[in-house]
Amino acid sequence: MEKKLRLLGENMEIWKLDTILNDEIIEKISIGDIVYFSGILFTMRDMAHLRAVELLRKGEYLPFDLKNRVIYHCGPLLKGLKVVSAGPTTSMRMEELEEELIRLTGLKGIVGKGGMGEKTLNALKKYHCIYMEFPGGAGALAAKQIKNVKEVYWRDLGDPEAVWVFEVKDFGPCIVTMDSRGNKIR
């Protein structure tokens, strides 16, 4: 599913997408575009990145499949299994491991905040992936768009660091700040 809604500015578009992406869609999306996702997101921050990359390096599989999927740099706040606040965390902390995670899993989208570095920018280009930013600190608003917790993995890492599988509806604005052609905002 892909739908262009309207032009924001001269070269800015608003997209409504599901969360299984492919190269064809990725190629059409540019920096400055805004995406709203409906489908599932996998939260992954510091410790989940480390564990995933360590397993994949050993040739082992992850308990979840990230191929063509979207990950979210987020450590949510929950009450029981209800998400109450879940904005993005600073993406730059994942810079060292992101290239490897993209390469080894085939993930297609990353949502976070604050931007990422050259290493990730090159990986986005090489493996056809995009990086987006949800407004930082807007955790309550993000939670409003998260309808359900479908699954949780690696809860032994502590709730903020675990991998939560969220069912989302019109999750955004996810502002594209790094695209698959080597462009970046900032």
Added chain:
Amino acid sequence: MNDIDTDIIVEAIRKLECDLPEDIERKLLEIREKEEGLSRIVVDSIIENIKYAREEKVPICQDTGIIEFFVKCSKEFKKIKKVIEEAIRRAVKEVPIRANTVNPFTRENQGENLGRFHPIIHFEYEDDGFIEIDILAKGAGSENVSRVYMLDPLKGIKGIKEAVIDTVRKADGKPCPPIIVGIGIGGNMELAIHLSKCALLRPINQRSSYEVARNLEEELIEEINNLGIGPMGFGGKTTALNVAIEWAHCHTASLPLCVNIQCWALRRISILYDGKETKIVR
């Protein structure tokens, strides 16, 4: 107990996390008009988020931070420490606040926001009968880009300005701008840090009472906003909502400086007990 009990601290933490101080919200509404494009979209999301969090009584940001307590009281330190500890334990479940504290070596999270030296409480002596507790919840995104400098005294005010600007520039979009910059000048290393946190507790339109510091605050606000980092680093007119300086005398051979970067979600609140009644104030 009719002074400070666990209930009122849990209630204060709920308000602290779910509702932004009025001065900050007003300032955000004001700067919204000056921004355009992506920056405007981002500020709109921030404002919508603040309103939604208040209506639904849910934390503004999932990073409910490390909650720090600045207590002024007479000789009830031990009792108040226990009451605050219990309030944190309850707030994790009741507000809720995210379990953020981990062992720095093993990264193990015990899920209670307690642990060695937590909660962080600073005590100051106050006359008998009065109790004042200022509470600050600060997330890691902005704490991680804060910096301490032990400058050479000859660097002077120019050196202070350069260090502040350099810190803000390097922080860029990471600490969720528009930021509030709390600055501690003088004292020794740890006092400069403490003062920088105290600066964040001040209402944002209240300038320093000392003229030299007041002028420096105003110059820094202008220079930081000229950097053009803008809301969330998307460019724009507002990078800082405020700069506040607190200072102390220092060693003749030192010029300690702490630049404490605070995200737009400056969560502070106070509890006051005047000998008769207890109230939550902002």
